[in-house]
Amino acid sequence: MRKFLMLAIVAALIIPISSLAAYPEKPIKIIVPSKAGGSTDTTARLFIKSAKKYWPNAEFVIKNTGGSGGQKGFEEIARAKPNGYTIGMVFTTQVVAHVVSKRARYTLDSFHIIGNSMQDPLIIGVPAESPIKNLKEFMAAAKAKSLTAAVNGIGSDDFVAAKKFEQQTGVTFNLMPTKGSTEQKAMILGGHIDASFMNLSQLQGQHKAGTARIIAILADKRSDILPDVKTAAEQGYPVSMTATRGFVAPAKVDKKILAKLDDLVSKVNKDPDFAAACDKAVLFRLPMTGPEYLDYLTKLQAETQKFYDMNPW
Amino acid sequence: MILQALQALFTPISLFAVFIGTTSGVIVGGMPGLTATMAVALLIPVTFALEPLTGLLLMGGVYCGAMYGGSIPAILLRTPGTPAAVATALEGYPMTQKGHGGLALKVSVIASFTGGMFSALVLLLVAPVLAIFALTFGPPEYFLLAILGLAGIVSMADDENRLVKAIISGLIGLIMAVVGTDPMSGMLRYTAGLTDLFDGIAFMPALIGMFSISQMLELTGTKSIITDTSTITKIKREPLPKGIHKPIVLGSLVGTIIGILPGEGATIAAFMSYNIARRRSKHPELFGKGNPEGIAAAEAGNNGCVGGSLVPTLTLGIPGNSVAAALLGGLLVHGLIPGPELFTKYGVMTYAFIMSLFIANIVFLLLGLFMAPYFARISLTPTALLIPVVCLFSVLGSYAMNNSILDIFIALLCGLAAILLQKTGFSLGALILGLILGPIAETGFAQALIMGHGSYAIFFNRPQAVALWAIILLLLVPPIYQIYKQRKTP
Secondary structure, eight states: OHHHHHHHHHHHHHHHHHHHHTOOSSOEEEEESSOTTSHHHHHHHHHHHHHHHHSTTOOEEEEEOOOGGGHHHHHHHHHSOSSSSEEEEEETTHHHHHHHTTOOSOOGGGEEEEEEEEEEEEEEEEETTOSOOSHHHHHHHHHHSOOEEEESSTTSHHHHHHHHHHHHHOOOOEEEEOSSHHHHHHHHHTTOSSEEEEEHHHHHHHHHHTSEEEEEEOSSSOOSSOTTSOBTTTTTOOOOOEEEEEEEEETTSOHHHHHHHHHHHHHHHHOHHHHHHHHHTTOEEEEEEHHHHHHHHHHHHHHHHHHHHHSOO | OHHHHHHHHTSHHHHHHHHHHHHHHHHHHHSTTOOHHHHHHHHHHHHHTSOHHHHHHHHHHHHHHHHHHTHHHHHHHSOOSSGGGHHHHHHHHHHHHTTOHHHHHHHHHHHHHHHHHHHHHHHHHHHHHHHHHHHTOOHHHHHHHHHHHHHHHHHHOOSSSOHHHHHHHHHHHHHHHHOEEOTTTOOEESOTTOGGGTTOSOHHHHHIIIIIIHHHHHHTTSSSSOOOOTTGGGGGGOOOOTTTHHHHHHHHHHHHHHHHSTTOOHHHHHHHHHHHHHHHOSOGGGTTSOOHHHHHHHHHHHHHHHHHHHHHHHHHSOOSSHHHHHHHHHHHHTTOOOSHHHHTTTHHHHHHHHHHHHHHHHHHHHHHHHHHHHHHGGGGSOHHHHHHHHHHHHHHHHHHHHTOHHHHHHHHHHHHHHHHHHHTTOOHHHHHHHHHHHHHHHHHHHHHHHHTTTOGGGGTSSHHHHHHHHHHHHHHHHHHHHHHHHHHOO
C-alpha cells in the first residue's frame, strides 16, 4: 500500500513536469490589442525575433485585435484558455482606464503580469513659431489665458498626463480631444492649437526637423535621442508620465509555464540585439519584472481613478 | 540626385518590386474586404528583410494598384473592392447592365492612370509648398469640408430619387454614424454594451452589405448580369466617350487636393470629384444611370489621392490617410524620418520612390487595358456560381476587417436594409455620404468650438473657411433654385 502511494505521488509529480518540460510544443499566440504597424505591434514582432534565440524550437504567431482603445484585445487575453499558448500585450494607460470607467470585462487580477518592455514618455509640444520656448514661459502663458492643448482621446495617456500636469501645477487647459497623434501633429504644425500632450516618439522627428518644438519631457531623465530637451523636473515642475507596453498572460496559467515566460521576457529585455533593433525602430526600452510592473499598473489605476472621479467620462 | 535615383530605380530587382507590388495591389483592391491599408500594413514585416528601397517600392506599388483594383468588381458586380470605389459602382454597374462593362473598365483604368500620374507629378515637383497649404486646414475647415461633401446629397436626387428622400437617406447615414464613443466626452452612444460597437458601426462591413450582399440578393432569379453577349466582344473597338477628359482633369485635381489634407481619405476624394463632376456635367440627368463621366471623375479622384496623401507624409511625417500612415510606419522602421532630410540626405531613395509611382501607374494601365475584355466576361458568369462566391468573399471580408463576428451581422443587416431602401427609392449614395462624413463633421465642429473657446466666429473669420463657404453656396444654390423654378411652373 505504502509503495503504491509513493508511486502515485512520484507519478503525480513527474507526469506534469514531463509534460511541462515539453512546453511550448505548439505555437504561442501573442495577442496585440492594436492594428498591425503600430508601435505595440512592432514591439511584439521584434520580441519574437529575439525570443527565438532563447527558445529555438518555439513558434510564435501574432494576432492583431485592434479597436476600442485596446479593450477588445485586453478582454481577449483575459478570456483566453489558460494553457500558456495565448499571451498578449497591454499598453497604458488604456488597460487601466477601461477598468476605471467600468467598461472592461476584466480587472488587473485577470492577468498574470509577465513584465514590461517598452515605454514612450509624454512630452509637451508647441508649434515652431510659438513664442513659448520652455516650461516657465509655458506656465506664464497658461496663467494669462487658458491654453488650448490637444490630447489623444479621453482616458488616454496624453489625457492623464494633461490632467496630472493641471493638478500638480494649478493651471487649467482648454483640452481638445483628437483622434490620435496624426491629428495632433497636423494641429501643432499648422499652429491651430497652443500645445499638445503626446508621446516622445510621435513628435521627435518634427522636433529634429524644426517643424515643431518639444519644450519638456515628462520623465525622470532626458532622452538619448533628444538630449537637448530638458525634463519637466529640471524646469521646476516634477510631473512625470509615460506610456508603457508590456507582456501579460491569463491569470490561471500553470505557475511553471508562467515562470518560463517571465524568464523569457526578462532575457529578451536584456538582449543586446533586441536593444539595437528597438533603437532603430525608435522604441524606448523600460524593462520591468512582473512584480514591478504590477505595482506600477496598480498605482496608475489608483491615479486614473482619481481623475475619473473628478470628471467621469 | 535625380539621375542616381533613376539608376537605383532601373535595376531589375527594383522594377520587379514595383511590378509585383502593383499587380498584387490590383488583386487585393479587387477583393471586397481586403483594403490597401491592410495590404501595406501586412507588408511592413516583410520589408524588414528587404533593402529599404525595395520595400518602399513594393508598398508604393500596392498602394497604386489597390486604388485602381477596387473599381473592377465595383463596375462589374456593383461590389466595391475598396470603399473608395463606391462612387464608381454607382455609375459603372449600370453600364455593365447595358452591356458596356468593357468600356466602363477602360474609362476607369485611363482615369485612374491620369489621376495617379498627375498626383505623382505634383508630389515630385511641388510637395513642400503644398504641405504647408494643407496645414492651414484646421478643425473649422474640416467641418466645412464635411458639409461640402454632405451638400453632395442634393445632387444625388433626381427624378426617381426625390430630394426629400435623398435627404432622409443622408440622415439615416448620419444617425448610423452616431453609434460609438463620443469623440469629445468619451461617453458611449447606443453601443448596447457591445465592445465591437465602441468604435462605431464599422464602415467596410456596412458597405459590403449595402452593395455586395444587396446586389447578390437582387440578382437571384436572373441567369446572369447581362443576357446580351454580343456587345461584350466589341470592347476593343468601342471608342472612349467624347468630353471624358473634363471629368478626368477635374477628378485628378480634386483628388490630389483632398489627398494632401491630412486625415482625408480616398473615399471622400472620389465622392467629392464625383459630385462636382455631376454638378458641372452637361447631362446631369444621365448620372446614376451609367454615365462614364462619373466613373472618370471618381477614379481619377481616388487615384489622385495617392500622390496627394504622400505629400504631407514625406515632407512633414503627417500621413494623409490610413494607407499613408501604414507606409509611414514602413519608412520609420528603416530609420527614414520624414522631413527635409528625406529629400536631401536620403534624396536618392525618396526620389526613386516617387518616380516608381509613375511606373506603378503604367503597370496597372497596361494590365487594365490588356485584361479589360477578360475581366468584362465576369458579368457573363451564371448567377448560380457568382452569388455564392461573392457572398462568401463578402462574409469573409466583413469579418477580416476587425476579426469581429458582429461585423458579419452588420453586413447582412445592411444588405437587407439596402434592398428595402432601394425598392422604395431612397439613395444609397446619400446614405454612404452621411455615414462617412458624419464623424468628420461632428469632430470638426466640436474641436472648432473648443479652439474658439466657444465662439462660432471661428467658422467665419478664417480665409480658408470663407472660401469653403463660397464653394458650398455655389454647389447648393443652383439645384435649390431649379427646384424652386419647377414648383412655380408645374
